[in-house]
Amino acid sequence: MQNRWKDTEARKLRGLDELVYRSLLIGADPNLVLWGGGNTSCKLMEKDFRGREVKVLRVKGSGSDLRSVQADQFPGVRLDDVLPLRDREAMTDEEIVAFLAHCLVEPGSVRPSIETLLHAFVPFRHIDHSHADFVLSLTNNTDGLKHTKAVYGEEIIWIPYQRPGFALSKQVAQEVEKNPKARGCVLEKHGLITWAATARESYLTHIEFNTRAEEYLAERARGHRVFGPPEVTPLPPTERHRCAAVLLPLLRGTLQARRRTILRFEDSDDLLEFIGSKKGPDLSRVGAATPDHLMNTKGWPLVLPPPRLRDQDGPPELEEAYEREVREIVEAFSEEYREFYEKHSRGDLPMLEDAPRVVLVRGVGMITLGPDAQAARVAADVYRHTIKIMAGAQAISSYSSMSPREAFDAEYWPLELYKLTLRPPERELSRRVALVTGAAGGIGAAIAGRLAAEGAHVVLADLDETRATRLAGEICAQSGPGRAIGLRMDVTREDEVRACVERAVLEYGGLDIVVNNAGVAHVSPVETLEKADWERCMAINATGHFLVSREAIRVLRRQQLGGSLIFVTSKNVLGPGQNFSAYSVSKAAQAQLARVLALEVAEMGVRVNMLSPDAVFKDSGLWSEQLRQERARTHGIAADQIEEFYRKRNLLRAQVRPEDVADSALFLASDRSSRTTGCILTVDGGLREAFPR
Numbered sequence: 001m002q003n004r005w006k007d008t009e010a011r012k013l014r015g016l017d018e019l020v021y022r023s024l025l026i027g028a029d030p031n032l033v034l035w036g037g038g039n040t041s042c043k044l045m046e047k048d049f050r051g052r053e054v055k056v057l058r059v060k061g062s063g064s065d066l067r068s069v070q071a072d073q074f075p076g077v078r079l080d081d082v083l084p085l086r087d088r089e090a091m092t093d094e095e096i097v098a099f100l101a102h103c104l105v106e107p108g109s110v111r112p113s114i115e116t117l118l119h120a121f122v123p124f125r126h127i128d129h130s131h132a133d134f135v136l137s138l139t140n141n142t143d144g145l146k147h148t149k150a151v152y153g154e155e156i157i158w159i160p161y162q163r164p165g166f167a168l169s170k171q172v173a174q175e176v177e178k179n180p181k182a183r184g185c186v187l188e189k190h191g192l193i194t195w196a197a198t199a200r201e202s203y204l205t206h207i208e209f210n211t212r213a214e215e216y217l218a219e220r221a222r223g224h225r226v227f228g229p230p231e232v233t234p235l236p237p238t239e240r241h242r243c244a245a246v247l248l249p250l251l252r253g254t255l256q257a258r259r260r261t262i263l264r265f266e267d268s269d270d271l272l273e274f275i276g277s278k279k280g281p282d283l284s285r286v287g288a289a290t291p292d293h294l295m296n297t298k299g300w301p302l303v304l305p306p307p308r309l310r311d312q313d314g315p316p317e318l319e320e321a322y323e324r325e326v327r328e329i330v331e332a333f334s335e336e337y338r339e340f341y342e343k344h345s346r347g348d349l350p351m352l353e354d355a356p357r358v359v360l361v362r363g364v365g366m367i368t369l370g371p372d373a374q375a376a377r378v379a380a381d382v383y384r385h386t387i388k389i390m391a392g393a394q395a396i397s398s399y400s401s402m403s404p405r406e407a408f409d410a411e412y413w414p415l416e417l418y419k420l421t422l423r424p425p426e427r428e429l430s431r432r433v434a435l436v437t438g439a440a441g442g443i444g445a446a447i448a449g450r451l452a453a454e455g456a457h458v459v460l461a462d463l464d465e466t467r468a469t470r471l472a473g474e475i476c477a478q479s480g481p482g483r484a485i486g487l488r489m490d491v492t493r494e495d496e497v498r499a500c501v502e503r504a505v506l507e508y509g510g511l512d513i514v515v516n517n518a519g520v521a522h523v524s525p526v527e528t529l530e531k532a533d534w535e536r537c538m539a540i541n542a543t544g545h546f547l548v549s550r551e552a553i554r555v556l557r558r559q560q561l562g563g564s565l566i567f568v569t570s571k572n573v574l575g576p577g578q579n580f581s582a583y584s585v586s587k588a589a590q591a592q593l594a595r596v597l598a599l600e601v602a603e604m605g606v607r608v609n610m611l612s613p614d615a616v617f618k619d620s621g622l623w624s625e626q627l628r629q630e631r632a633r634t635h636g637i638a639a640d641q642i643e644e645f646y647r648k649r650n651l652l653r654a655q656v657r658p659e660d661v662a663d664s665a666l667f668l669a670s671d672r673s674s675r676t677t678g679c680i681l682t683v684d685g686g687l688r689e690a691f692p693r
Contacts, residue, residue: 027066061110137392263509267365287401373482427455438518442619446658491544562605650685
C-alpha cells in the first residue's frame with residue numbers, strides 16, 4: 001500500500017482542512033474506497049451561531065466521494081446533542097436521520113452519513129473507515145476471524161456482520177471500551193475502521209493495517225491458481241470484439257425489453273482469467289463483498305457460455321440456437337431474482353429491476369449495465385474489485401458473503417431506496433445512444449449537443465477526429481462523464497463505417513438514434529461538371545448514408561427496441577438550385593434512400609424521417625469561402641451579401657441556425673414523433689418552391 005501522506009503539505013493544515021486532506025488521500029487509492037464508499041471524520045471545537053464554543057463532529061456527508069470531497073461536504077453535528085443517544089436501547093434508521101437533522105451546525109447542509117453515530121460514539125478525534133480490498137479478503141471467507149487475528153492479534157476488534165445503523169454503532173463503541181489498546185476494528189463483510197489522536201496517525205494506521213493484510217494474502221497466494229485451472233480459453237482480441245459487437249445489442253434488447261439501458265464491455269486479462277476459470281462461475285454466485293458493492297452489482301451476475309457465430313459470409317451473426325440459449329438464461333435469471341424477492345420480501349417494498357447489473361461472458365469478457373455510462377462504469381469497477389477480493393479470500397480459505405436474507409436487507413435498505421427518490425427525473429432521451437455523422441460541423445455539433453443535453457449518449461463521427469474528440473469532451477463536461485465519444489469516420493469507406501458502429505456498440509451497448517448528417521457541396525453547371533466531383537458528391541451524400549444506415553439497421557434488428565433514423569437532406573431535394581446538380585441529385589438520392597428505408601424497417605418499430613434545412617451558415621463546414629463565392633455569382637450578388645440574400649428569400653425572413661435544425665432533430669429522435677415516419681420536416685424559414693408535396 002502506498003503512503004501518500006506528505007508532512008510538507010499537511011503541517012500547514014488545521015481542523016476541517018486537515019480532514020479534507022486526509023480524506024482525499026484515502027479516496028485516491030482504489031484499493032481502499034470506490035465511488036462514494038468509505039467514511040472519515042474529525043471532532044473539533046467550533047463556534048455556533050451565537051459564538052459559543054461547542055464540540056462538533058465533522059463527518060463525510062451521504063453521497064459524497066472521498067476522491068473529490070470538499071469542505072462543504074462534511075456536515076457538522078453537535079456532539080453534546082448526539083452522545084446521549086448511546087443510552088437508548090434502539091433507533092430506526094429513519095429516527096436517526098430525523099434526529100441528526102436537528103443537530104446540524106449549519107441547517108441545510110448535506111445529510112450526514114448513517115454511520116455518523118458510530119463516529120460519534122467512538123471516543124477518538126480522528127476516524128477513518130474504508131472498504132479495503134485486502135481487509136475484505138481477510139473477512140469474507142469461511143475462516144475470517146482466524147485469519148484476521150493471525151494478522152492483527154489484539155490490535156484489532158472483530159465485529160460480526162451487521163448492517164450499518166444504531167445497533168452496529170453502539171456495539172462498536174462498547175467493544176472499543178472493552179479493548180482500550182485496540183487501534184481499529186474490522187467489520188465483517190464491511191471493511192476497516194482505524195482511529196487515532198491525530199490525522200496523520202489515523203491515516204498511517206489505516207495504511208499499515210492494509211499493508212499487513214496485503215502481505216499476508218500475497219504470501220499465501222504465491223504459486224497458486226486461486227480460481228482453479230482454466231476451463232475456457234479466451235478468444236483472440238479481434239474475435240472477442242466481433243462476438244461482443246453482435247452479443248451486446250441482443251443482450252440490450254433481451255435484458256431491458258421494456259426499458260433501455262446502457263451497456264459497457266471490458267475484456268482485461270484479469271477478468272478473462274476469472275470468467276474462464278473452473279471455479280469462477282460458482283464463486284460469482286456466492287454474493288457481493290459488502291452492502292456497498294451489492295448496491296452497484298446486485299447479489300450475483302449472469303453468466304453466459306462463449307458466443308457461437310454462424311458459419312456464413314458477410315457480417316457476423318450469432319447462431320440461432322445460441323440466441324435462444326441467451327434468452328433462456330436471461331429469463332432464468334429474472335425468475336430466480338423474482339423468487340429471491342418473494343422469499344424475503346415483507347410486502348412493503350416494490351420489487352427492483354429483475355435484470356442483472358453484471359454479465360460474464362466466458363471467453364469474451366464482462367458486460368455491465370446502468371441507466372447511464374457512469375453507472376455502468378461504476379458497476380464494472382466494483383465488480384473487478386470484487387474479483388480481487390475473491391482472489392485474496394480463496395488464497396487463504398473459501399470466499400463467503402452475506403446470507404440471502406442479509407443481501408436482501410442490504411439491497412432493499414429503506415435509506416438506499418430513499419436516495420433513489422432524490423435523483424432528478426430522467427431526461428427525454430435518457431438511456432438512448434445516438435450516432436451523429438459529420439458531427440464536427442455546425443449542424444452536426446449542434447445536434448449532438450442537443451441530444452446529449454436531453455440525456456442521450458452520443459457518438460460523434462467525423463473525418464476530423466481531433467475536432468470530434470474535442471467536442472465530445474465539451475459535451476461530457478456539460479452533460480456528464482462518459483456521455484460522448486469522438487471517432488474518425490469516412491462515410492465512404494465500408495471498413496471505417498463498420499469499425500465506428502462496432503465501437504459505438506462496445507462503448508454503449510447498441511444504437512437508438514442515427515443522424516445521417518455528413519455532406520459535401522459542389523457548384524458547377526452540368527456542362528462543365530467534372531466526373532470526379534460528381535462521384536465525390538454521390539459517394540458522400542448518398543452512398544455514405546447507405547453504408548451508415550445499413551450497419552445501424554443490423555444493430556437495431558438485433559436489439560428489437562425500435563429506433564429513429566434521421567437524414568439531414570437539403571432544400572435542394574425539393575427545390576433544386578441552378579449550378580448545383582451534383583449536390584441536388586446526390587441529396588435527392590439520399591432522400592429516396594430514406595423513403596425506401598421507412599418502408600423496410602417499419603416492422604421493427606424503426607422510424608425514418610428527414611430534415612430539410614436551408615442556408616445554415618453558422619460554424620458550417622459546407623459553406624466554404626469558395627462555395628459562398630460561387631453561389632453569389634449564380635445569384636448575381638456580392639459574396640458578402642450571401643447570408644442576407646438567403647435570409648430575405650424565405651417567407652419568415654429568418655436566419656436559419658444550427659440550433660434550429662438541432663431542435664427539429666430532437667423532435668424526430670424523441671417519442672414525441674413516435675407516429676411519424678417517411679416525413680420531410682423543413683427548417684428553411686419557408687420556401688414555397690420547397691414545400692413538401
